[in-house]
Amino acid sequence: MSAKSRWADDDPETEAIVAQQKREKEEKRRAKAEKQRQLEEKEKKKKNNDENTQAAINGESGPPKKRLRLSNDPDAPPTTAEVDQQDRKKQSSLLRFPVREWGPCRHVDNFERLNHIEEGSYGWVSRAKDINTGEVVALKKLKIENSPDGFPVTGLREIQTLLEARHSNVVYLREVVMGNKMDDVFLVMDFLEHDLKTLLDEMREPFLPSEIKTLLLQVVGGLEFLHAQWIMHRDLKTSNLLMNNRGEIKIADFGMARYYGDPPPKLTQLVVTLWYRSPELLLGADKYGTEVDMWSIGCIFGELLTKEPLLQGKNEVDQVSQIFALTGPPNSQSWPGFRSLPNAKSLRFPPSAPAPSSSGSLPLLPRSRFPYLTNAGLGLLSSLLALNPAARPSAQQCLAHPYFREDPRPKPREMFPTFPSKAGMEKRRRHHTPEAPRRGQEAPELDFAGVFGGAPGGDTGEVGAGFTLRLG
Known part of the structure; x- marks a missing residue:
C-alpha cells in the first residue's frame, strides 16, 4: 500500500487534482529536455557545416560523415547522394566572373x-x-x-x-x-579638345616653365609605361600629343608603333617624322631601341620652350646639317662607332672641326638658343639631344631628373588655363608640317658629303623620305 500524501485529503477529487499537476510538471520537464537536445543538435550541425566549408576552401577532403555507398565494389556507379555532394563541392570551389561575350563589331551608323x-x-x-x-x-x-x-x-x-x-x-x-x-x-577613341601643335601655333606666348614641366612629366610618364610594355611609339611629335581642358595630355597616333626586343631586331630606318627623327636613323641605322623616342622628346622639349619646331630640315641632308649645327659635329669620343652607319661614310668634316673634348662630359647645347632655361633644364635637354644614342637617358631616368624638382615646381593640372577648341570647328587649320613616313617606302640613297660645305642635297628641294617638300 503506497504512502499517502500528507497534503491530500480523503476527498477523491482533491487527489485527482494533485495527480494532474504532477503530470503537467512532468510534461514540462520533458519538453524542456527535448528543446535542449534540439539546440545541441543544431549547434553541432552548424559546427560540422563550418568545418566542411573551411575544408572545401582549403582544398581538403575530410572523412565522410556517413556512408554513402553500400557496395564495396570500387567500379559501382556513384549514388545520388555522392553526385549531389560532388556538385556542391564544385560549386563551392569555382569562381565565376561576368565577361563580355564575343560578338560582331558595332556599325559606324551608331555614331x-x-x-x-x-x-x-x-x-x-x-x-x-x-x-x-x-x-x-x-x-x-x-x-x-x-x-x-x-x-x-x-x-x-x-x-x-x-x-x-x-x-x-x-x-x-x-x-x-x-x-x-x-x-x-x-577606331573609336576618347575625344580631346586640343593637340599640342595647334595650341603652340595659336598661343601668343609659350607655356610657363611650370606648365612645361607638367606637360613633359605626363608625356614621359606615358612613354615610360609604353617602354615598360616593350612598345616603341616611333612617331612622337607635338601634333600627336592631345590635351583636354583639364590639363591632361595623352599620347596618340600609334600607326608606326611596334613591339621590340632585347637585343633589338633589324628594323626600318624610315620612321619618325623628319623634324623629330634622330641622327642615327638619318644616317641609316636599322637596329635601334627606345632612344629614338627619347630624341623626339628632346625635340618636343625644345619646341615647348621656343614655340617653334627646333629642327626644321627641308630634307634628310638639311636635317642632318641643322642637327650638327645645334649639337656640333660628332667625333669618335662623343659618338663612338658612328662611322659604321651606312650614310655616315659620305660625311666630310671641315678642316677646322673642333678637337674632341678630353673631359668626357656631355657637351651642353648653346645657351643662346635657350636663354630662359635653368642649368638643370639645359642639362636635361642636352642629354636628350645627345648624338650618341647610348648617352640619352631612359624615360625612367628622365622622370627622376633634378629639373622637375627645382623651382618653379610643376603646375597642378587643375590650374592649367583653358583654350578654345579648334577640333570642334569645321576644320582644323592645316600647318606646313612634314608627314610621317609611309610603310613600304624605300629608303633613298643619300649623299651627306655636302653637309658642312653646302653642296649636294643641302637646299635643293628634293623629295625626302616620308614627305614631299612644298615650297612657296
Missing part, C-alpha cells in the same frame, strides 16, 4: 559624325557623337585602300598596342566599329 578634324598618314580623324549615350568621341577611319596585302599591318599594330597601353597618358581606345564594306574600319 553621328559632327565634323572632320584632320587627316594623318594612316587615317582620317573626325569628331562624332555616340547616338546611344550622347558622348562625343574621336572617330578614326583607317586607310586601307592603298594596302595591297589586305588589312594594313600599321592598323593591326595600332589596335594591338592601344589595347595593351591602358595608361592615363595614352589615348583610350574604346572599340572598333565597321562600315558597310570590309575596308571601312573605324
Whole structure:
C-alpha cells in the first residue's frame, strides 16, 4: 500500500487534482529536455557545416560523415547522394566572373559624325557623337585602300598596342566599329579638345616653365609605361600629343608603333617624322631601341620652350646639317662607332672641326638658343639631344631628373588655363608640317658629303623620305 500524501485529503477529487499537476510538471520537464537536445543538435550541425566549408576552401577532403555507398565494389556507379555532394563541392570551389561575350563589331551608323578634324598618314580623324549615350568621341577611319596585302599591318599594330597601353597618358581606345564594306574600319577613341601643335601655333606666348614641366612629366610618364610594355611609339611629335581642358595630355597616333626586343631586331630606318627623327636613323641605322623616342622628346622639349619646331630640315641632308649645327659635329669620343652607319661614310668634316673634348662630359647645347632655361633644364635637354644614342637617358631616368624638382615646381593640372577648341570647328587649320613616313617606302640613297660645305642635297628641294617638300 503506497504512502499517502500528507497534503491530500480523503476527498477523491482533491487527489485527482494533485495527480494532474504532477503530470503537467512532468510534461514540462520533458519538453524542456527535448528543446535542449534540439539546440545541441543544431549547434553541432552548424559546427560540422563550418568545418566542411573551411575544408572545401582549403582544398581538403575530410572523412565522410556517413556512408554513402553500400557496395564495396570500387567500379559501382556513384549514388545520388555522392553526385549531389560532388556538385556542391564544385560549386563551392569555382569562381565565376561576368565577361563580355564575343560578338560582331558595332556599325559606324551608331555614331553621328559632327565634323572632320584632320587627316594623318594612316587615317582620317573626325569628331562624332555616340547616338546611344550622347558622348562625343574621336572617330578614326583607317586607310586601307592603298594596302595591297589586305588589312594594313600599321592598323593591326595600332589596335594591338592601344589595347595593351591602358595608361592615363595614352589615348583610350574604346572599340572598333565597321562600315558597310570590309575596308571601312573605324577606331573609336576618347575625344580631346586640343593637340599640342595647334595650341603652340595659336598661343601668343609659350607655356610657363611650370606648365612645361607638367606637360613633359605626363608625356614621359606615358612613354615610360609604353617602354615598360616593350612598345616603341616611333612617331612622337607635338601634333600627336592631345590635351583636354583639364590639363591632361595623352599620347596618340600609334600607326608606326611596334613591339621590340632585347637585343633589338633589324628594323626600318624610315620612321619618325623628319623634324623629330634622330641622327642615327638619318644616317641609316636599322637596329635601334627606345632612344629614338627619347630624341623626339628632346625635340618636343625644345619646341615647348621656343614655340617653334627646333629642327626644321627641308630634307634628310638639311636635317642632318641643322642637327650638327645645334649639337656640333660628332667625333669618335662623343659618338663612338658612328662611322659604321651606312650614310655616315659620305660625311666630310671641315678642316677646322673642333678637337674632341678630353673631359668626357656631355657637351651642353648653346645657351643662346635657350636663354630662359635653368642649368638643370639645359642639362636635361642636352642629354636628350645627345648624338650618341647610348648617352640619352631612359624615360625612367628622365622622370627622376633634378629639373622637375627645382623651382618653379610643376603646375597642378587643375590650374592649367583653358583654350578654345579648334577640333570642334569645321576644320582644323592645316600647318606646313612634314608627314610621317609611309610603310613600304624605300629608303633613298643619300649623299651627306655636302653637309658642312653646302653642296649636294643641302637646299635643293628634293623629295625626302616620308614627305614631299612644298615650297612657296
